[in-house]
Amino acid sequence: xxxxxxxxxRDRIKGRPLVRTGLVLAGRYGTLVGLGILVVxxxxxxxxxxxTVDNFVNVLDQCALSAIVAGGxxxxxxxxxxxxxxxxxxxxxxxxxxxxxxxxxxxPAAIVLVLGLGALIxxxxxxxxxxxxxxxxxxxxxxxxxxxxxNYYITGGLPLTLPAGASDYLPTLGLGRFLSIPxxxxxxxxxxxxxxxxxxxxxxxxxxxxxxxxxxAARLSGVRVERTKTFAFVCAGLLAATTGVLIxxxxxxxxxxxxxxxxxxSFAAVFLGSAVLREGDFHIVGTFVGVLxxxxxxxxxxxxxxxxxxxxxxxxxxxxxxVALSTVSRRLGE
Amino acid sequence: MEVLPGAVHGLVGANGAGKSTLLKIMAGVERPDxxxxxxxxxxxxxxxxxxxxxxxxxxIHQELNLVPKFSALQNMGLEAVRPTRLGxxxxxxxxxxxxxxxxRLHFDFSLSRPVEKLTVGQRWMVSIGRALMANAxxxxxxxxxxxLAQRESEALFATIAQLAKEGVAILxxxxxxxxxxxxxxxxTVLRDGKVQVEFRSGSYSEGxxxxxxxxxxxxxxxxxxxxxxxxxxxxDVRHISRRPRVHDVSFxxxxxxxxxxxxxxxxxxxxxxxxxxxxDQPEYGxxxxxxxxxxxxxxxxxxxxxxxxxxxxxxxxxxxxxxxxTFNINLPSWELAQGKMWPHLLNLGxxxxxxxxxxxxxxxxxxxxxxxxxxxxxxxxxxxVIGKWxxxxxxxxxxxEPTRGVDVATRAEIFRVIRGLADSGMGVMVISxxxxxxxxxxxVLVVVEGRVIGELRGPDMNEATILNVIYRxxxxxxxxxxxxxxx
Numbered sequence: 037x038x039x040x041x042x043x044x045x046r047d048r049i050k051g052r053p054l055v056r057t058g059l060v061l062a063g064r065y066g067t068l069v070g071l072g073i074l075v076v077x078x079x080x081x082x083x084x085x086x087x088t089v090d091n092f093v094n095v096l097d098q099c100a101l102s103a104i105v106a107g108g109x110x111x112x113x114x115x116x117x118x119x120x121x122x123x124x125x126x127x128x129x130x131x132x133x134x135x136x137x138x139x140x141x142x143x144p145a146a147i148v149l150v151l152g153l154g155a156l157i158x159x160x161x162x163x164x165x166x167x168x169x170x171x172x173x174x175x176x177x178x179x180x181x182x183x184x185x186x187n188y189y190i191t192g193g194l195p196l197t198l199p200a201g202a203s204d205y206l207p208t209l210g211l212g213r214f215l216s217i218p219x220x221x222x223x224x225x226x227x228x229x230x231x232x233x234x235x236x237x238x239x240x241x242x243x244x245x246x247x248x249x250x251x252x253a254a255r256l257s258g259v260r261v262e263r264t265k266t267f268a269f270v271c272a273g274l275l276a277a278t279t280g281v282l283i284x285x286x287x288x289x290x291x292x293x294x295x296x297x298x299x300x301x302s303f304a305a306v307f308l309g310s311a312v313l314r315e316g317d318f319h320i321v322g323t324f325v326g327v328l329x330x331x332x333x334x335x336x337x338x339x340x341x342x343x344x345x346x347x348x349x350x351x352x353x354x355x356x357x358x359v360a361l362s363t364v365s366r367r368l369g370e
Numbered sequence: 371m372e373v374l375p376g377a378v379h380g381l382v383g384a385n386g387a388g389k390s391t392l393l394k395i396m397a398g399v400e401r402p403d404x405x406x407x408x409x410x411x412x413x414x415x416x417x418x419x420x421x422x423x424x425x426x427x428x429x430i431h432q433e434l435n436l437v438p439k440f441s442a443l444q445n446m447g448l449e450a451v452r453p454t455r456l457g458x459x460x461x462x463x464x465x466x467x468x469x470x471x472x473x474r475l476h477f478d479f480s481l482s483r484p485v486e487k488l489t490v491g492q493r494w495m496v497s498i499g500r501a502l503m504a505n506a507x508x509x510x511x512x513x514x515x516x517x518l519a520q521r522e523s524e525a526l527f528a529t530i531a532q533l534a535k536e537g538v539a540i541l542x543x544x545x546x547x548x549x550x551x552x553x554x555x556x557x558t559v560l561r562d563g564k565v566q567v568e569f570r571s572g573s574y575s576e577g578x579x580x581x582x583x584x585x586x587x588x589x590x591x592x593x594x595x596x597x598x599x600x601x602x603x604x605x606d607v608r609h610i611s612r613r614p615r616v617h618d619v620s621f622x623x624x625x626x627x628x629x630x631x632x633x634x635x636x637x638x639x640x641x642x643x644x645x646x647x648x649x650d651q652p653e654y655g656x657x658x659x660x661x662x663x664x665x666x667x668x669x670x671x672x673x674x675x676x677x678x679x680x681x682x683x684x685x686x687x688x689x690x691x692x693x694x695x696t697f698n699i700n701l702p703s704w705e706l707a708q709g710k711m712w713p714h715l716l717n718l719g720x721x722x723x724x725x726x727x728x729x730x731x732x733x734x735x736x737x738x739x740x741x742x743x744x745x746x747x748x749x750x751x752x753x754x755v756i757g758k759w760x761x762x763x764x765x766x767x768x769x770x771e772p773t774r775g776v777d778v779a780t781r782a783e784i785f786r787v788i789r790g791l792a793d794s795g796m797g798v799m800v801i802s803x804x805x806x807x808x809x810x811x812x813x814v815l816v817v818v819e820g821r822v823i824g825e826l827r828g829p830d831m832n833e834a835t836i837l838n839v840i841y842r843x844x845x846x847x848x849x850x851x852x853x854x855x856x857x
Contacts, residue, residue, distance in 0.1 A: 233715070237715045237716050237718070238714065238715060238716060239704035239705045239707075239708060239714070239716065242697065242700070242701070242704045242716070243704070245690075245693070245697075246690055246693075246697075246701055249690040249692060249693060250686070250689070250690050250691070252686060252687045253686070253687055253688055253689055253690055253701075254690075254701070255649065255669055256647070256649060256669060256679060256681050256687050256688065257669075257673075257701045257702040257758065258669045258670050258672065258673030258674075258702045259669075259670070259701070259702075260668065260670045317692070
């Protein structure tokens with residue numbers, strides 16, 4: 037069985053029944069409990085600022101972009117592969133859409149072009165992994181660096197300001213509200229629902245799970261392994277580009293490194309999500325809960341005025357903790 | 371049950387009878403709800419594999435937990451050798467101990483050879499050597515001959531007899547009753563988690579043993595095959611080669627026919643099956659299916675042309691163990707469970723129904739179609755691997771070792787299914803190393819060193835004749851039979 041290489045240990049968890057039960061609960065409900073604790077804690081510590089409707093909407097808004105890119109990563113991880121290029125991909129998509137608008141392209145055309153290019157980058161990742169059989173970790177690490185290079189080539193290292201015409205239209209897509217809820221929340225919902233349907237109600241979704249679960253068994257069942265994996269990379273690329281475009285829409289300019297941090301936060305969210313109700317399996321609902329936990333954490337810490345050094349500590353430790361939780365959870369499922 | 375020093379003790383039982391659980395308790399992997407394990411007359415608590423190893427018990431599983439890249443020497447030293455005071459491996463002590471053990475077991479290979487380059491039989495020797503280096507007084511072996519060729523099995527039996535003579539207790543778990551009858555001093559039969567009966571060597575018959583295992587009388591031998599009328603040629607294979615395992619193989623498979631492929635382990639039968647299934651491409655040669663050219667570039671293409679394969683290793687090649695029965699049964703045919711609406715959403719109710727149908731047809735014992743397959747017994751898992759192809763309309767059905775590690779009753783059911791598939795007009799190819807099983811085929815091809823060297827029919831399809839054909843061929847060639855070098 038070839039799952040993601042994070043899981044090296046296959047031995048069962050032993051020990052006293054109480055410890056075992058505790059680990060089972062942590063594996064299935066750890067992320068939900070963690071989320072609950074954070075919410076209660078911040079609500080007590082920050083009664084005036086944290087538990088308000090406005091802040092709740094704010095948290096959802098912060099979730100939106102992460103959830104879209106993390107959704108793509110979820111697909112790749114389910115297929116048993118990796119994509120480390122998603123953050124830098126989002127950054128590139130952000131500056132690219134700004135660059136295209138500056139060169140006079142209408143907004144819809146620029147967006148379609150950038151998303152298409154995003155899918156194409158995913159396709160290239162997928163083809164390198166499945167046809168040249170380069171390890172996905174290396175492929176996407178290299179691809180990420182290549183994308184940074186293109187990013188600097190386009191921008192010359194300076195942020196790109198949106199031109200006058202587009203600077204009304206594009207930001208509306210990122211900042212506008214419907215029923216006092218920001219647009220990106222709707223995009224997130226649409227993306228997550230579509231991904232859920234693909235994974236749970238379409239043949240390709242079953243194939244993705246089969247390929248991630250046991251490549252040989254999937255191949256010998258007539259599943260087109262290469263095509264399935266490539267599809268996963270295309271999803272990740274398309275969604276990374278989507279997030280990138282939305283970043284620029286929200287900020288109002290093409291920032292060179294605006295998307296980079298999404299790689300880490302997405303991995304943390306997806307792994308946290310694998311310990312939601314299922315034993316270590318990656319799934320969309322879990323990813324959403326994981327994204328929510330990360331967003332609540334950042335939101336609360338930001339309101340408390342924590343220094344950015346602490347923010348990095350939080351994020352790094354969260355990623356390690358998330359993978360540990362996911363591994364424990366998965367071992368219980370063996 | 372009691373295991374005595376210097377005795378070979380057989381442990382038999384159908385799948386799910388409790389053999390594995392018993393072994394796990396002894397190995398300290400699982401704990402008994404009730405009862406105790408006595409060692410040298412004193413009750414011991416085994417809470418970890420370490421405890422059990424300290425008691426001098428050693429377990430060799432079918433998969434042989436060896437490190438492929440390590441040499442035989444390194445593997446043998448894994449458990450036994452204490453580091454020096456500096457924490458380094460005491461290689462001098464290890465070498466001398468290993469040489470001693472190698473001598474005792476009459477190793478015919480160098481200790482510095484990496485395990486991945488050894489034959490399966492030699493790997494068993496390394497595993498036994500490892501147990502001896504850890505001063506094992508009891509060695510439990512799980513299905514040791516399942517992937518051994520005849521000659522290697524015989525060498526293993528000799529070693530077992532020798533160890534017993536030296537006072538080591540052997541616990542021998544197997545489905546092969548012939549072996550139990552010939553090498554075991556005692557046999558314990560388990561059924562439904564209970565000790566059914568214990569026989570002493572020489573005090574029982576094969577019929578009694580089978581009756582004890584199954585709880586009912588199963589006909590021990592099939593008698594005479596009827597010559598069946600078979601249809602026109604379905605699959606025509608001409609001169610396919612894929613070195614080093616397949617050389618210029620030609621044969622045809624008819625509608626309604628069960629075609630057996632007989633041969634020793636590593637003779638190239640699995641490789642032929644993989645070519646037919648599109649998992650590997652032949653270097654030369656062509657195939658026709660249903661009168662049309664058949665050159666599958668992938669398993670996907672093969673499946674779309676109506677070819678199915680039940681692979682040799684059900685756990686690693688046939689199943690997604692974490693997924694449930696519905697998922698596994700529908701895996702090759704999810705698109706058939708699609709609704710009519712764009713964008714082809716799956717009808718999960720239909721998928722579950724298909725899984726239930728298949729389970730019923732194959733009499734799979736499981737509480738529901740959402741049971742994860744990892745919790746099923748080996749025989750039931752095998753039925754799932756076969757069952758996943760029943761949901762599709764197939765023309766050619768290839769089964770590679772369909773009865774390996776499966777109990778007597780399930781075996782009979784698998785034969786029934788195979789015959790049923792052929793009767794419905796499919797062409798079925800069966801690979802089996804249990805040569806007496808091939809008596810149920812209409813025709814048997816004998817494969818030696820990647821070549822089809824003969825064809826047997828009717829009463830000739832028995833173990834003695836097949837072995838005779840194989841060994842006569844092997845006597846002709848000077849080289850030894852190719853050995854299965856896969857892990």
